[in-house]
Amino acid sequence: MQKYVLSELDSGERVISEKVASVRSVSLGFWIGAGSRDERDGRAGVSHFIEHLLFKGSRSYDAQQIAETFDAMGAELNAATSREHTVVYSRVPDRHVDEALQVMTDMVFAPRFAELDQEREVVLEEIAMYEDTPQELVHDLFSQAVFGSHALGRPVIGTAEVISTISRRAIAGYHRSMYTGPNIVVSAAGNITHERLLALLENAERRTGEPSRPVPRVRRPLARTPSPGLRFQRKDTEQYHLCLGAPGISRSDRRRFAASILDSILGGSASSRLFQEIREKRGMAYSVYSFASQYIDTGLIGIYVGTRE
Amino acid sequence: MEQIADIAAGNLRPGELERAQESLKGRIMLSMESTSNRMSRLGKSVISDTELMTFDRIFAEIDAVDTEAIAELATVLLPTERLSASGVGADENRFRAAVARANSALVARAAA
Numbered sequence: 001m002q003k004y005v006l007s008e009l010d011s012g013e014r015v016i017s018e019k020v021a022s023v024r025s026v027s028l029g030f031w032i033g034a035g036s037r038d039e040r041d042g043r044a045g046v047s048h049f050i051e052h053l054l055f056k057g058s059r060s061y062d063a064q065q066i067a068e069t070f071d072a073m074g075a076e077l078n079a080a081t082s083r084e085h086t087v088v089y090s091r092v093p094d095r096h097v098d099e100a101l102q103v104m105t106d107m108v109f110a111p112r113f114a115e116l117d118q119e120r121e122v123v124l125e126e127i128a129m130y131e132d133t134p135q136e137l138v139h140d141l142f143s144q145a146v147f148g149s150h151a152l153g154r155p156v157i158g159t160a161e162v163i164s165t166i167s168r169r170a171i172a173g174y175h176r177s178m179y180t181g182p183n184i185v186v187s188a189a190g191n192i193t194h195e196r197l198l199a200l201l202e203n204a205e206r207r208t209g210e211p212s213r214p215v216p217r218v219r220r221p222l223a224r225t226p227s228p229g230l231r232f233q234r235k236d237t238e239q240y241h242l243c244l245g246a247p248g249i250s251r252s253d254r255r256r257f258a259a260s261i262l263d264s265i266l267g268g269s270a271s272s273r274l275f276q277e278i279r280e281k282r283g284m285a286y287s288v289y290s291f292a293s294q295y296i297d298t299g300l301i302g303i304y305v306g307t308r309e
Numbered sequence: 310m311e312q313i314a315d316i317a318a319g320n321l322r323p324g325e326l327e328r329a330q331e332s333l334k335g336r337i338m339l340s341m342e343s344t345s346n347r348m349s350r351l352g353k354s355v356i357s358d359t360e361l362m363t364f365d366r367i368f369a370e371i372d373a374v375d376t377e378a379i380a381e382l383a384t385v386l387l388p389t390e391r392l393s394a395s396g397v398g399a400d401e402n403r404f405r406a407a408v409a410r411a412n413s414a415l416v417a418r419a420a421a
Contacts, residue, residue, distance in 0.1 A: 006355065016351045016352065018347055018351060020344055020347065023344055027344040027348035028348065029352045031353065031356040084357060085353075085357070089348070089349075137397050138397045139395075141395035142393065185352050185356045228415050229393045230394055230405075230408065230416065230418075231396075232395070232396045232397070232401050232404050233397050234399065234400075235397050235399070237397060237398055240398035240403065242395070242396045242398075242404070242408075243394065245392065246386055246387055246391040246392055246393060251357055252359050252360065255378070257373075257374055258374045258378040259382060261330060261374050262379050262383055264332055264333060265316065265325055265379065266312065266316065273315075273316070296357055301386055301387065
């Protein structure tokens with residue numbers, strides 16, 4: 001049973017937490033409804049770029065202070081970007097929650113967008129790394145094959161053209177329009193009460209300044225699924241990497257439990273059909289599995305195999 | 310593809326469904342021992358406006374899945390003509406030949 005409390009701040013931010021009294025730590029997450037599907041083509045990758053830049057300094061802390069603060073707590077601080085959201089998260093010893101929330105609030109709401117050109121190079125290296133990782137690249141190609149020119153078909157990391165040229169103004173503008181109160185959720189689980197979390201957050205936001213005023217935003221739904229596509233990238237690899245599949249079901253679809261079980265039977269584990277048939281019986285592959293992702297209005301379901309044959 | 314067709318035809322093996330159901334419930338239970346995962350579940354469901362179900366309800370939903378539901382889903386989601394494909398490798402022709410075995414229309418259309 002998960003006993004949580006959900007409330008809303010004046011700024012429109014929603015705060016949800018669960019007290020777990022048996023631990024001495026708190027897991028914290030700032031969730032922002034900004035992902036690659038929210039970007040225009042000319043801004044492809046800006047959500048993920050901002051995720052990097054949040055660590056490069058904020059109004060009250062520079063990059064080194066951010067890193068040192070969390071290291072000195074023995075805490076983890078990390079972030080991730082997906083097609084539909086960005087999250088900055090950490091797990092900290094309970095006596096450091098106040099400080100962790102202050103720094104995270106400042107990172108999320110008041111980034112300096114410092115060291116822009118240096119961080120561009122880091123993300124360009126990350127893009128190049130994906131290009132060199134065929135088992136990852138084939139999944140990005142698969143999204144393109146399934147969703148075509150819809151933003152869901154684009155890789156989260158974006159394109160080298162956009163990352164190498166996007167201006168600070170465009171980045172700050174995107175941040176202003178997406179990192180708004182109603183588009184942010186703070187979640188926590190661990191040794192903290194909801195009341196204390198609210199008090200600490202309100203205190204941290206008084207120092208940083210509340211998130212900017214909400215601007216109405218539109219997330220383009222997948223109105224019509226494009227017809228099935230085929231994408232190939234030639235690389236001198238030893239193996240062929242292959243994905244095969246189709247649009248799946250959405251996060252709220254009632255059939256999602258059946259879909260998880262289908263995934264599990266087909267290729268989700270070592271006792272699954274694909275693993276048993278392709279690897280264990282035929283020895284045709286080292287890596288073979290099925291996958292299923294869910295988005296707000298659609299999903300992806302498919303199988304992957306890497307093989308020399 | 311044989312395996313997908315077999316599942317779509319409703320041919321689950323003895324114990325296969327039960328094992329998958331128990332596996333899923335077990336994985337959820339194990340993952341919920343981590344506060345990071347609990348925090349993620351809460352945050353993700355609120356930011357994406359999806360219902361936060363109790364674990365009792367989730368487990369009941371999982372237990373309620375039957376062979377017909379799995380077969381129907383495989384039939385609806387993964388029929389041959391719905392399949393897209395992607396590949397990375399040395400020779401595009403070999404890739405296309407392999408995909409053609411699963412969905413020949415897709416390859417024919419791409420070649421046209």
